[in-house]
Amino acid sequence: MEEETHTDAKIRAENGTGSSPRGPGCSLRHFACEQNLLSRPDGSASFLQGVAEKSRERLIRNTCEAVVLGTLHPRTSITVVLQVVSDAGSLLACCLNAACMALVDAGVPMRALFCGVACALDSDGTLVLDPTSKQEKEARAVLTFALDSVERKLLMSSTKGLYSDTELQQCLAAAQAASQHVFRFYRESLQRRYSKS
Amino acid sequence: MAEPASVAAESLAGSRARAARTVLGQVVLPGEELLLPEQEDAEGPGGAVERPLSLNARACSRVRVVCGPGLRRCGDRLLVTKCGRLRHKEPGSGSGGGVYWVDSQQKRYVPVKGDHVIGIVTAKSGDIFKVDVGGSEPASLSYLSFEGATKRNRPNVQVGDLIYGQFVVANKDMEPEMVCIDSCGRANGMGVIGQDGLLFKVTLGLIRKLLAPDCEIIQEVGKLYPLEIVFGMNGRIWVKAKTIQQTLILANILEACEHMTSDQRKQIFSRLAES
Numbered sequence: 001m002e003e004e005t006h007t008d009a010k011i012r013a014e015n016g017t018g019s020s021p022r023g024p025g026c027s028l029r030h031f032a033c034e035q036n037l038l039s040r041p042d043g044s045a046s047f048l049q050g051v052a053e054k055s056r057e058r059l060i061r062n063t064c065e066a067v068v069l070g071t072l073h074p075r076t077s078i079t080v081v082l083q084v085v086s087d088a089g090s091l092l093a094c095c096l097n098a099a100c101m102a103l104v105d106a107g108v109p110m111r112a113l114f115c116g117v118a119c120a121l122d123s124d125g126t127l128v129l130d131p132t133s134k135q136e137k138e139a140r141a142v143l144t145f146a147l148d149s150v151e152r153k154l155l156m157s158s159t160k161g162l163y164s165d166t167e168l169q170q171c172l173a174a175a176q177a178a179s180q181h182v183f184r185f186y187r188e189s190l191q192r193r194y195s196k197s
Numbered sequence: 198m199a200e201p202a203s204v205a206a207e208s209l210a211g212s213r214a215r216a217a218r219t220v221l222g223q224v225v226l227p228g229e230e231l232l233l234p235e236q237e238d239a240e241g242p243g244g245a246v247e248r249p250l251s252l253n254a255r256a257c258s259r260v261r262v263v264c265g266p267g268l269r270r271c272g273d274r275l276l277v278t279k280c281g282r283l284r285h286k287e288p289g290s291g292s293g294g295g296v297y298w299v300d301s302q303q304k305r306y307v308p309v310k311g312d313h314v315i316g317i318v319t320a321k322s323g324d325i326f327k328v329d330v331g332g333s334e335p336a337s338l339s340y341l342s343f344e345g346a347t348k349r350n351r352p353n354v355q356v357g358d359l360i361y362g363q364f365v366v367a368n369k370d371m372e373p374e375m376v377c378i379d380s381c382g383r384a385n386g387m388g389v390i391g392q393d394g395l396l397f398k399v400t401l402g403l404i405r406k407l408l409a410p411d412c413e414i415i416q417e418v419g420k421l422y423p424l425e426i427v428f429g430m431n432g433r434i435w436v437k438a439k440t441i442q443q444t445l446i447l448a449n450i451l452e453a454c455e456h457m458t459s460d461q462r463k464q465i466f467s468r469l470a471e472s
Contacts, residue, residue: 069269069278071369072369073307073333073369074369074370075333075334076333104226104227104279104280106303106304106305107279107301107302107303107304107305109227109267109269109278109279110227110228110278110279111227111228111276111278112227112228113226113227113228148228149226149227149228150228186226187224187226190224190226190280191224193302194224194280194281194282194302196456
């Protein structure tokens with residue numbers, strides 16, 4: 001018989017140090033925890049901090065599922081673990097690129113490579129590709145696209161903010177042009193890796 | 198301006214399929230499509246060209262090409278599914294276009310029929326042993342699959358023993374099954390691996406390199422100390438030398454020789470031979 005324990009907590013604590021990005025006080029976001037949710041391993045837990053994280057994981061997972069040849073590995077789960085070392089803007093795009101490289105390194109059969117490209121629209125309508133955190137914060141809209149390597153088709157898009165239909169098409173075209181640079185970088189770094197052996 | 202022109206050319210190149218012959222030995226990425234030799238003439242620079250339908254049997258000569266690991270058939274082309282160097286082997290005799298495969302560096306093993314692997318016995322249930330081979334499922338090994346085993350004369354296999362065997366059933370839909378006899382009923386080196394020694398894990402690419410004919414590393418290692426060594430295609434190596442220290446030295450050398458050039462390796466061997 002399994003017991004699942006759910007815990008929700010919201011903590012506010014006053015802290016004098018100013019290192020927290022949320023201002024002088026230290027307030028943590030809403031978090032939720034689930035324990036013993038898998039029956040096979042000895043222990044398991046799921047910890048969610050903030051609501052945005054869950055959707056980011058879902059987006060990355062859906063992109064990977066579209067590209068990985070899962071039919072070659074039935075009854076098998078592929079786990080991708082992403083660890084944020086530093087966040088300098090365009091985090092979702094960086095996570096997508098990291099996930100693609102990790103899947104290639106593991107030898108998981110894929111039908112194409114994919115890359116993530118982020119772009120920001122500021123109040124004048126200027127398009128900035130691969131925005132920094134500051135540019136993302138000041139932008140009117142931030143759009144992230146996942147594109148595949150075969151025909152630059154759109155695999156996933158995640159947008160936040162206000163933009164018009166033409167602006168969306170412009171951002172998509174700019175992202176497709178930028179993805180060539182990312183794929184060229186993939187090719188060079190993989191060639192370098194195989195040239196060592 | 199050169200920049201946009203080169204970018205435009207690359208975009209076209211990325212979407213057009215390349216002839217497999219021209220890409221041999223180069224690094225290929227997942228998603229690339231390769232044309233087989235017989236199709237190159239038909240695919241002109243403008244795309245599909247109409248070929249007159251010929252009733253002559255000779256004109257329709259299909260070359261039978263074997264699609265190896267890392268490649269999948271996609272229509273009448275080959276789709277690359279793993280990153281690595283494209284290799285080709287000419288057919289030894291008879292017809293056929295040979296084998297194409299992608300030589301990739303990978304740590305995770307996927308069971309393949311006919312591969313010789315080293316497994317660890319994890320459970321004994323009734324007449325079947327469960328053997329961990331490093332895949333997603335443990336393989337099953339029947340107690341009758343040993344040389345000279347009968348229902349009365351059971352082999353002496355305990356949980357935790359090392360087994361060297363080969364797969365008879367290994368596909369994505371079924372649990373893998375292995376045996377320790379060949380098709381004639383002889384052990385041929387397979388069975389329970391003896392006492393002592395050290396089992397360690399390396400990448401699959403290194404195993405293939407070490408098992409290639411005329412591998413210098415194995416010859417040099419053999420001159421260094423007398424040793425017993427077993428290679429499993431699942432990335433596991435078992436090694437045993439006279440003393441524990443020699444065994445550990447051999448294990449470290451084999452793990453490190455993946456990243457060493459041949460000169461560095463020769464230096465290390467000569468230094469060890471002196472001491």
